[in-house]
Amino acid sequence: MNRLIKSGLMFGNLIHIASPALVERYNRALKHLTGKTTKLADFYIDISGFSPEIGHELGDPLYLNQRGVNRQFILLTTQQKTAPLLDATFSTSRGILRQFIEANESALFALTARDAVAGELVNSVYDVSGPARLFDIRRITVEADTTGGAVKQAGELRKKTDRFLNAPDAWYDDVLIAEMIELAGETGDLIRNPVTLDAMSFEQRNFWTAHFGGTYLFQEVEHPALITAGDKAAFDAAPIKYVFDLNDRNRIAKFFEYNDLVEPVVKARGVDAAAILRQKMDFILVDALAGEGAALEGATRADMRRLARRNAEHLPEEFHALSALVNWTRNDGPWPRISSDDPAYFYTLRATDTPDAELVNMLLSELSRKDIRQLFICHKQLFYNEYRGWPDNKRAYVVDFLTREYQVDKAGAREALFGHEPDMQPEPPRRRVVGPWG
Known part of the structure; x- marks a missing residue:
């Protein structure tokens, strides 16, 4: 694999973390999420903050993705949005992380200037010990905050500020004012540097997962089906009518055709x-x-x-x-x-x-x-x-x-x-159109 690595075809576009300050922030976030830390002075991370070097050091390549579900992430810079996601167990994970970073880029830029942002892609499933559990994965919610809880503190400060401005006699509440001053010392100026992260949630009905030998689940199509690279007998009890493996070429072709x-x-x-x-x-x-x-x-x-x-x-x-x-x-x-x-x-x-x-x-x-x-x-x-x-x-x-x-x-x-060009008015066919696809 060295040839791939040297040519940039493997582990390419990872983010190099070499600054002592960033390493220290990463360790705070890693401790917060997993209870572990790294002794490495520099390493590379992907879009989720996963580092192959740290995975090797800890002897745990799933240290941010336990059981292959509910992936955790560590953001040190918004530049991570261009990095790949290594060893993905769900096809949707990288897209969700990138959309989250792009939608919150200004807030994340302000937050990561002082601390690491740690979070998780949360769904109702904590393990996929059986194939039927894949059908319980319906919506992914992104939860994130700094290791110091800046987002939570900012929310509390906004509530107190609203009370201070709207409640009768709040101007004379010394305890409220003292609490606001203390929180403002932690969050900074919320007007100039907003630290609110949009609550983002994503439907996950059609996806690929590495579980069970590699599985493609299409639920939100006119004719749903599950296609597995593994043993389709494992899905005999799955709550879906059609289950194919990669040898079912005719049936997969019809599935493609029926769903256009x-x-x-x-x-x-x-x-x-x-x-x-x-x-x-x-x-x-x-x-x-x-x-x-x-x-x-x-x-x-x-x-x-x-x-x-x-x-x-x-x-x-x-x-x-x-x-x-x-x-x-x-x-x-x-x-x-x-x-x-x-x-x-x-x-x-x-x-x-x-x-x-x-x-x-x-x-x-x-x-x-x-x-x-x-x-x-x-x-x-x-x-x-x-x-x-x-x-x-x-x-x-x-x-x-x-x-x-x-x-x-x-x-x-x-x-x-x-890529796809916009639809245009149909042109007269230059050749006969009857062929292997009808």
């Missing part, structure tokens, strides 16, 4: 479908030849074509299916019938423009694992797990490609692959 969650890449507006499909073919080619010891790092498109010609008989079905689809796209060739039984089927899809697009693309990446770019973008933990088992020449190729082609323009790559 995916679209063929070749029908997506504003994308170079042929270029996207050709890149997927390269990834499939690399996977097929990696075990043969082929030199892959730094290979150009011309190199890839030569490798494909020399090894055509050894290439898998999905390579040839995507090649036929490219031929239809670019050269008006015959329409290839690609059904959900075809290994290439899920490589040809992307999420439609819905609130669950990221979750759908995450599931698609798990169903098309040879597309290493989509896997890295949409499901990093699975990418890292897969990376450990690849031959070294494939690892070298993947790191070189992601560093050279993806890291230089992450936003542009994501927009090209997954």
Whole structure:
């Protein structure tokens, strides 16, 4: 994994904590949340304040995420909003933390200038010992305060201030005035530096969780279903009608279709479908030849074509299916019938423009694992797990490609692959439209 770390593809964009003052604040918050402290003089943290170095030091990689639910967090700076969330156990956690930081940025900036902010993503579930517990997770509430209780104190000061201004004879209440002065000494000027944190709550009905081998739960769609990468028999008693595993390709394809969650890449507006499909073919080619010891790092498109010609008989079905689809796209060739039984089927899809697009693309990446770019973008933990088992020449190729082609323009790559243009008036079709998707 060192190659990934050195290239910034793993543990990238973490926040470096090296100031003694920040380390001391972190320890206060860590003690407040867990009863533990660190002896490290510097370390890196993610958006939640989790540090892999501290996890190693404490021998507890879940020290801020006990049982994998109700994640706790420590904020030392609003810059954490751009950091990743390491070892996420729920797909929604990073988005919730980022929204909380952005919605309260001015208040958090003032609070973290003096103290750490510690909090928790709270729901009614404290463990997921059984699959049915996943269905009890409905709403996530963010609770946060400084380790010194500045937010709570500010609330008390506001109440006393309101009483002082509105209650009869409050101007003569020496005890009330003394309490206000004492609280103001702790909170500072609330007018210039507001320390109120918005109470934020988020629905969590459609999500992925790392529990039970990796589980996608879609409850807020027209046709609900649960899709697991683990053993679907574990969900026999779950309160949902349809449960699939990753081998149920036809049923997953119908689930996507019934809920209008995916679209063929070749029908997506504003994308170079042929270029996207050709890149997927390269990834499939690399996977097929990696075990043969082929030199892959730094290979150009011309190199890839030569490798494909020399090894055509050894290439898998999905390579040839995507090649036929490219031929239809670019050269008006015959329409290839690609059904959900075809290994290439899920490589040809992307999420439609819905609130669950990221979750759908995450599931698609798990169903098309040879597309290493989509896997890295949409499901990093699975990418890292897969990376450990690849031959070294494939690892070298993947790191070189992601560093050279993806890291230089992450936003542009994501927009090209997954972005959606506004709907426009339909144009007359240039080719027949009957195909594998109806």
